[in-house]
Amino acid sequence: MIDLVSKEKLFRRYDGAGPRYTSYPTATEFSEHFDPDAFEKHLHNSNESLIPRPLSFYIHLPFCRHLCFFCACNKIVTRDETKALGYLDWLKREIEILCAKLDTDRRVIQLHLGGGTPTFFQPEQIRQLVDHIQRHTRLPLDDDREWSIEIDPRTVSRDSLKQLHDVGFDRISVGVQDLDTKVQQAIHRTQSPPETIEVINHARDVGFQSVCVDLIIGLPFQTSHSFARTLSRLLFLRPNRFAIFPYAHLPHRFTPQQRILATDLPSAKERLKIFELALRILAEAGYVHVGLDHFVLPEDPLARAQRNGSLCRNFQGYATRPDCDLIGFGTSAISKLARCYSQNSHDLTKYLGEITHQRLPITRGISLSDDDLIRRRVIEQLMCFGRVDLGLVLESYRAVTEPVDYFPHELSKLIPFANDGLLTLSPDFIIEVTPLGRFLVRAICMVFDRYRNEATAVSHSRLT
Ligand code: SF4
Incomplete structure (x- = not known):
């Protein structure tokens, strides 16, 4: 050994x-020569498939109330909800433009709302968004569906969770990162353990069938001891999944990370210890290690997909339906068709401008x-x-x-x-x-x- x-x-x-190879070629290879016309040609080919290819929709909701210092996502930090209202209208227009180009036989079997913080919006606003998708495409509310939403525990209540479940969401991803107070202060994301635990319990009570907890390894002041304590508190709740990502300290690329001191980060040796300990604790608790960074209960769809060979990689990490075309909506969202990737503009003004002209807001991509x-x-x-x-x-x-x-x-x-x-x-x-x-x-x-x-x-x- x-x-x-x-x-x-x-x-x-x-x-x-x-x-992290959520795509190959990776997004750094996407070219600005790839335009909406190129995407439409690929979409046309995909529509022509003899057996209609199912669809997976990703909706990017980029607004957050607080800035987490470790964050590398495309987001807009504001406490002013009115700033975000217009975004939902533009998003609905984008959905109309794109869905008009989809073959009507194609079913949307996966729907994922990510961010940013999707729960920045009120459940009623999210309901209207989902209703809008249902009006413009086939998004059946049947047992086959996988509808998930990312939750910031600081922005939801039992009541709002119930409303989201009533809309049709059956899975949530809960952003936790770490429960240790000192770590939370260093990353500017304080959420008390009781608050997080309560949200997970409420989610279960109101009927969510799957709870995924997101954690990060390599945050400032984290130790193997502190991380083990975080894990043991969460294991008590038996989440269906843990997604454990390594923190990448790239302050020259992500400005918020400049607020994190490199000297406060765990050493390479400590990171390794944390990883090994996490692996051991989760294995002992009966979790199956899926792919790179997911740990799931043995009957979770991801574990089954790993066993039966249908596990696949996409921009949300791991997924279960390799036959799906992934369509991303919203700023910076990425789509994946059989032979191409495309990405919407990161820039909100540019995104809105394209939609005003009834054009898809795609600014780059690649044909494979x-x-x-x-x-x-x-x-x-x-x-x-x-x-x-x-x-x-x-x-x-x-x-x-x-x-x-x-x-x-x-x-x-x-x-x-x-x-x-x-x-x-x-x-x-x-x-x-x-x-x-x-x-x-x-x-x-x-x-x-x-x-x-x-x-x-x-x-x-x-x-x-
Ligand atoms: S980690 Fe999530 S909640 Fe925090 S700033 Fe980034 S997107 Fe927003």
Whole structure:
């Protein structure tokens, strides 16, 4: 068994900056030459599918009442709710414009409201938004649906949770990050443990069938001891999922992070200890580790998807329906169709301007080549299952090439990973990531990222 010091050395060697691969190619490769016309061509092709492809809608609601110093999201911080009212109207117009281009047979089976803070808005406003979607597309309120909403515990009551459940949401993601007071003060996000616990209990009482708790590792003043205390308090509530993300300190890219002192952050060794401890505590509590950063109860749809091979990666992290096209609405939202990604404008004024002219507010994106599709499949398999059969992937894209000919450089770059015990590579080119390598799977994925070699100095988060 490898000791902590050797592990730390490995982490130092491989734990550089790297993408989280919620898409491949990553968003840094999106081009401004990709315009709404290009997107519409892809959408037309997708509409032509003989079996209507189901849809997953993501709605970005970028407003927040408070600024969290660690935040890297696209958001607008204001306490003035009237500032946000116009946004909902523009969002509805965008929904109308886009839904008019969708084949009417296509059903929306997943709906996710994210932010920002979706609960910045009143439940009645959210109801009107959902009603609007239902008027313009097929969004059935049936048992197959997966409707989720991100909740800031500081902005909801039992009553508002009940109203959101009545609208049709059956899952919530609760932003917690850490329950320790000192950590909360350092990140400018104070929410008392009783407040958080009460919200989770209320959510269960009013009927939400799934509660996901979001936590972050690597925040200022966090220690393995403090994080274990946070976890044990939350485990008592038995959430269906934990999503545990590594904090990426990039103050040159995200201004709010300049309020966090690098000297207050846990050392690499402490981060590693926190990760290992979290893994052990969650495994002992019966949670299944899914993909990179999710821990779920064994009967959770994500665990089932991991078991039956249907787990997939998207901008919300992990999802269960690889057959869905993802359509994003709102500022900065990203859409994913079979052969393209597109992104709406980050800039609110520009976003509104495009919609005023009845145009989709898409400002960049990328059409995928056959090579992109092959590499995306390889990376997605590694991120979801920690295993990939390179020959099978090539075969599924009818590439008449052997892995050794298609990936000669990649295969040689994998040798150090294999020598360090992070993966195994079989003679028939099946890569299996080891439990140790799972921590560093992003570094393994980077080997297959063709654009990395061409990339200029673009910073991403650290791998753990
Ligand atoms: S972490 Fe969430 S609530 Fe905090 S500023 Fe960012 S988007 Fe808003």
